[in-house]
Amino acid sequence: MYRILIVDDEKDERNVIRFLLNKYRFQLDIIEANNGKEALIQLEKQPINILFTDIKMPFIDGIELATKARELYPTIQTIFFSGHDDFNFIKKALSLRAVDYILKPVKPDEFQQTLCSVIQNIKTQEKERAQIEANTELLKTHILNRLINKTPLEKLKNEYPSINFAYLNEYSQMILMQFDEPFFDRLPKEKDTLFFYQQIEEAIPNFSCDFIDLNPFQIILLLKKNRDNSLHTKQIATRIQKKIHLEYRINCFISISNEISAPYEMPRLYEEMEKYIEDHFFYSDTYAYSKEATSIESKNYPETDDDLLQAIQNAIKFADTVSFRQNMNSLFEKYRSNLEISHVYVRFLFSKLLQLLCHDLPLYDKRTINKTMEAIYSCHHFSDIEEILISVQNEITKRLEEEKKSPKHVIQIVKQYIHEHYQEDLSLNLLSEQVYLSPGYLSEIFIQETGCGINKYIKNLRMEIAKDLLHSTNMKVNDICHNVGYQNLSYFVRSFREHFGASPEKYRQMERKMKENS
Structure with a gap:
């Protein structure tokens, strides 16, 4: 509900205005003041939308009051009403951007028309402010997106001088x-x-x-x-x-x-x-990570021994040397200083690991494996067990490196698949299956070879294709959304705006306008 302040040193005049407001059923919160000084106190106490004030009053006249009111509330709507048809007063009123200057006695029809116009002005201003705020928020999100993706801050400030980067x-x-x-x-x-x-x-x-x-x-x-x-x-x-x-x-x-x-x-x-x-x-039971959490939780060992052994086996299967080393190191670290675990169990566990590692190594026949297992059971310190297994690990790593496909070739296959299937659901797991690598390893080499993550690459491709379709076809935005692999129109529109700084419809309009002007 909007609030109106009626200011006049004559109570009868204020009553007339209140009567007319009620007669024409204007839904307003009505406040009165009998002079400019009292009105200023009301203005400082609470926000006012409409100031309806006489001009000649004791203490502070209407012109001075309107000046102070605009300083407090720049968008306030001011209406002067006076018994003096004086050009100088009217001129001052206009300089204060008053909505109207009504002569006493107030004519009901003129009053009704003026108030309707004032309320419409307020609604229009609110709508414009909301639109400006929405556009500003969109730009701020777009700036954040580009900043996260390594656009220099100074470059962004130069591109958007109207935005307060505070x-x-x-x-x-x-x-x-x-x-x-x-x-x-x-x-x-x-x-x-x-x-x-x-x-x-x-x-x-x-x-x-x-x-x-x-x-x-x-x-x-x-x-x-x-x-x-x-x-x-x-x-x-x-x-x-x-x-x-x-x-x-x-x-x-x-x-x-x-x-x-x-x-x-x-x-x-x-x-x-x-x-x-x-x-x-490889930390299968952990869902929240941080630098602090990583250092603390690694000592709690959320993964079981079977989890780590399975992860090591999978790493060998997928020729993922990174995951292989990480999980081997995790297993070593878990028992390197663990004094609460039985020495018998530690020897049993790492003998089991040895059998897993040697399964595909032709140099390790049954006799060699048994001899190495005997050495493990004879070790007096865990560091000796670790040394034996690291030697086997190095041989495994060397073999995996030789068998691995060229990363550039793998990435080319993945890129080609993305370009051919961008309209479909694409996930890291699906893409990794195409090149027989683990998701973690594929993600690592993709970043190394291209400089960006797979998800970002897919999004950039889809956004560029959507932009081209907007520019070169008359397809509906909803059809373009599905054409580039999005199912949710609202999410597609939001992603497009954050990527290009304008909605698909707005972008199409700008492109057509530029084409007409060229």
Whole structure:
């Protein structure tokens, strides 16, 4: 409800205005003041939308009051009413951008028309402000997306001089969420990503953050400095992960950044978060990662011995030397200083590991394996057992390196498959199956060879194809959405705006306008 302040030193005049407001059923919160000084107190106490004031009054006249009112509320709508048809007064009123100048006695029809016009002005201003704010928020998200993807901060400031970049200093930490499948593209068609964030806010009261949709598999939550600090970031991440699993039955792996001391650090922190989250394929029972958490949780050994042995076996099968070394090191570290485990069990476990490693090594016949097992059972220190197994590990690694395909050739196959199947569901697991590599290893060599992750590569390709279709065809946006592999139109439109800084329809209009002008 809008608020009107009626100012006149004659009560009868104020009563007439109140009567007319009620007669024409204007839904307004009515406040009165009998002079300019009292009116100024009311203005300072609460926001006023409409100032309806006489000109000649004691203490502070209407012109001075209107001047002070506009200083307090630049968009306030001012209406003067006076018994003096004086050109100088009218001229001053116009200089203050008054809506109207009504002469006493007030004519009801003129009053009704003026108030209707004023209320319409207020509504129009509110709509324009909302549109400006929406466009500004969109640009801010677009800037964040580009900053995360290593666009220099100074370049962004030069490109968007109208944006106040101080908002980048509002963030304290980032949370990276990664899914095994394109989660946001699977939301019901009547929902969008904002619906999902509302669910997160319901799960975590007083939680304040912004978000960036990086691609269908990843989003970043940007935690604000003024948020409720009663919960540790790790607790927040755990709650989010449980909420997603409970509502959607999908695994979400979450990585937590260090504190953000300056905006330019965001790209580096994002890379670190991606590195933390890469460990999820061999830390099978862990879902939330951070630099602090990684160092602490590694001592809790969430993975069982069977998990690690299976991971080592899979690494050999897929010729994934990175995963092979990581899981071997994890097993060594687990027992290197573990004084609570029986020496008999340790010897049994690493004898079992030896059999697994030697299964495909032609140099290790049954006699050699038995001799090596005897050596393990004869060791007095774990370091001696580790030395024997590392020797075997090195031989395995050498063989895997020889058998592995050329990374460039593998990446070329993956790229070709993406270009031929971009309209379909594409996941890291699906792509890794095409080249017989583990998902973790494929992800690593893809970044090494191309400089970007697979999910980002897929999104960039789809966005470029969508842009070309908007430029060269008359296809509907909904059809283009499905043509480039998106199922959820709302998510596609949001992704396009964040990528190019304009919605698909707006982009098409700009392209056509540029074509007409050329």
